Amino acid sequence: MTGGAAFDRVLGRADLVLFTLSAILTIDGLASSTSIGYAWFTCWAILLLLFFVPYGLIVAELGSTWTAEGGPYVWVHAGLGPRAASMTAWLYWINLVYWIPSLYLVFAATFDAIFLGSGSLRLQTAIAFALVWLTVLIGVVRLQISKWIPNVGALVKASIFLGLGLLGLASLVLGRQPANEFQLGALVPRWDGTIAYLPVLVFNVLGFELMSSAGDEMRNPQRDVPRAILLSGTAISLLYGLATLGILLAVPLESLSVVTGTWDALEVLGEAMGARWGVLALGIGFLYACVANIVTWSLGANRVAATAARDGFLPRFLGRLHPRFHTPHVVFLWMGIIASTLLVGNALLAGSTANVFWMLFKLQGVCFLLSYAGVFPAFVRLRYRAPSTERPYRVPGGMPAAWSLASLSWIFVMAGVVLFFAESPTSENPELEWWLLVAETALTLAVGWVLTRGARASE
Numbered sequence: 001m002t003g004g005a006a007f008d009r010v011l012g013r014a015d016l017v018l019f020t021l022s023a024i025l026t027i028d029g030l031a032s033s034t035s036i037g038y039a040w041f042t043c044w045a046i047l048l049l050l051f052f053v054p055y056g057l058i059v060a061e062l063g064s065t066w067t068a069e070g071g072p073y074v075w076v077h078a079g080l081g082p083r084a085a086s087m088t089a090w091l092y093w094i095n096l097v098y099w100i101p102s103l104y105l106v107f108a109a110t111f112d113a114i115f116l117g118s119g120s121l122r123l124q125t126a127i128a129f130a131l132v133w134l135t136v137l138i139g140v141v142r143l144q145i146s147k148w149i150p151n152v153g154a155l156v157k158a159s160i161f162l163g164l165g166l167l168g169l170a171s172l173v174l175g176r177q178p179a180n181e182f183q184l185g186a187l188v189p190r191w192d193g194t195i196a197y198l199p200v201l202v203f204n205v206l207g208f209e210l211m212s213s214a215g216d217e218m219r220n221p222q223r224d225v226p227r228a229i230l231l232s233g234t235a236i237s238l239l240y241g242l243a244t245l246g247i248l249l250a251v252p253l254e255s256l257s258v259v260t261g262t263w264d265a266l267e268v269l270g271e272a273m274g275a276r277w278g279v280l281a282l283g284i285g286f287l288y289a290c291v292a293n294i295v296t297w298s299l300g301a302n303r304v305a306a307t308a309a310r311d312g313f314l315p316r317f318l319g320r321l322h323p324r325f326h327t328p329h330v331v332f333l334w335m336g337i338i339a340s341t342l343l344v345g346n347a348l349l350a351g352s353t354a355n356v357f358w359m360l361f362k363l364q365g366v367c368f369l370l371s372y373a374g375v376f377p378a379f380v381r382l383r384y385r386a387p388s389t390e391r392p393y394r395v396p397g398g399m400p401a402a403w404s405l406a407s408l409s410w411i412f413v414m415a416g417v418v419l420f421f422a423e424s425p426t427s428e429n430p431e432l433e434w435w436l437l438v439a440e441t442a443l444t445l446a447v448g449w450v451l452t453r454g455a456r457a458s459e
Contacts, residue, residue, distance in 0.1 A: 007069065007216045007326060010144040016211045016218065016228035019147070021154035022296040023207035024236050025161060027106065027289050031262050032361075033200045034247045038186035041241070043201055048237060051412040052205045054405035056229045057395045058379050063212040063225040064392040066382075070307030071212035071300070072375050079378025079385065082313050086452035089308035091371035094444055096301040097335050098364035100135065100294055101343035104128035105360075107290035110263045114283050128343055131291060136336040139298050142325045143217055146299060153292020156285040158239060163282045164262070165242025167269035168249035178249045179268075199416035203365050204240070206372070208233070213300035213307075222392040262286060302331045314451055359433065362420050363440050369416045376406040376413075 011019070034040060062075045070077075072092060077085035108124035108131075116123070138146050172178060180186075208229050215221055247256070250265035266282050306328030309319030322329040342360065382389075383402050395402060421437060423430045 011218045013224040018151040018154035020232035022150035023210045025157040029204045039189040059208040060226040060229045067215040067221040069216035076374040076378045079381040084374040086313035090448040093305035095368035097338045100339040102360035104131045139332040140329045150296035157289045161239040161243035164246030168246030179252045199419040202416040210300040213303045226393040365420045372413045376410040
């Protein structure tokens with residue numbers, strides 16, 4: 001299993017840390033997960049202990065041992081074979097295509113709120129459409145250049161998350177009443193009030209494996225992958241907590257928008273602190289971070305799909321590399337075509353930006369979480385199939401720990417899939433939207449089954 005292509009090794013440890021921060025710190029999911037209220041902190045503590053840490057440890061072992069271009073596709077191929085690997089690559093790629101319209105609608109709605117104030121769904125859709133094709137252009141250029149988009153994006157995101165937290169705490173110290181009153185009882189999750197947002201929490205911490213999609217472009221993955229996961233994971237845990245607290249102190253839950261909620265919080269806190277211009281700068285940074293988020297994932301997910309295509313387990317034309325830049329330009333072009341079609345089609349069907357966001361976000365979330373279904377079983381299987389393979393990092397605790405951590409991670413991911421089918425907070429027609437999500441998911445799996453026939457034929 002080889003991609004048959006030579007790549008320049010341009011990613012050092014700092015690049016990997018910043019790349020991972022840019023991937024996992026999700027701007028679009030921040031406001032929606034905060035809608036849980038102060039119970040977020042309880043849910044977050046449970047998630048860190050039972051999923052985030054086990055998931056990070058597993059990826060540290062896989063990413064430092066099986067280092068070839070393609071990341072999760074390579075791991076599942078080695079552990080479970082080409083059929084499971086090809087479906088992993090398909091879902092990992094198509095979820096990105098589904099996600100692009102929803103996140104760029106967040107960008108467009110926030111841009112409109114800051115600079116235009118039109119509230120026009122058509123205008124916001126046009127802005128998002130233009131950004132889709134900007135992302136395609138960025139993805140085609142050499143990674144040595146395009147890597148700076150996520151690198152800078154990570155620093156910008158960290159500034160925004162820190163800004164939210166510090167502004168919120170400063171306003172509290174200076175006597176401003178919190179927008180949501182804190183009581184100990186508020187820390188207890190309510191099933192009826194949090195079910196729609198629980199899968200978003202899982203979604204918000206996925207992405208450790210993304211850097212390994214460019215494994216052949218890393219300078220020293222054996223050494224750098226585990227350390228990058230440790231450093232970025234620690235920062236992510238703290239930054240999410242600060243940002244969520246800042247939003248809860250600034251915006252009442254009943255008026256928190258899942259689309260513009262992060263900007264709304266920055267604006268409220270900035271006005272309260274007399275730092276309007278500083279907050280405007282953070283707002284512009286927010287817009288850049290939206291673009292950096294998509295660019296980061298497109299640089300990784302498109303390489304996963306292209307590697308599977310070069311192996312013959314997705315249509316081979318998707319694996320073609322640009323003759324000058326050595327980037328998978330064909331798969332980027334198809335990403336742009338499908339994302340643009342989805343963006344326009346959903347905008348015509350929905351009556352508000354918030355509902356378009358949720359319709360696209362839920363479909364993307366289901367496919368994204370399903371793409372991890374083979375990763376955790378592959379980790380356990382590789383312990384049995386390749387026991388003598390040298391592992392620069394090994395999850396401690398032997399096989400009992402390997403089974404336990406993989407099982408926990410798999411259960412969290414599958415639970416997230418199920419919960420994404422719950423009614424969305426902005427639902428206009430819950431029954432129709434449920435059937436639409438079921439149909440879109442089934443169609444996605446059916447198309448993937450057809451496209452990955454090469455993998456089935458090889459078994």
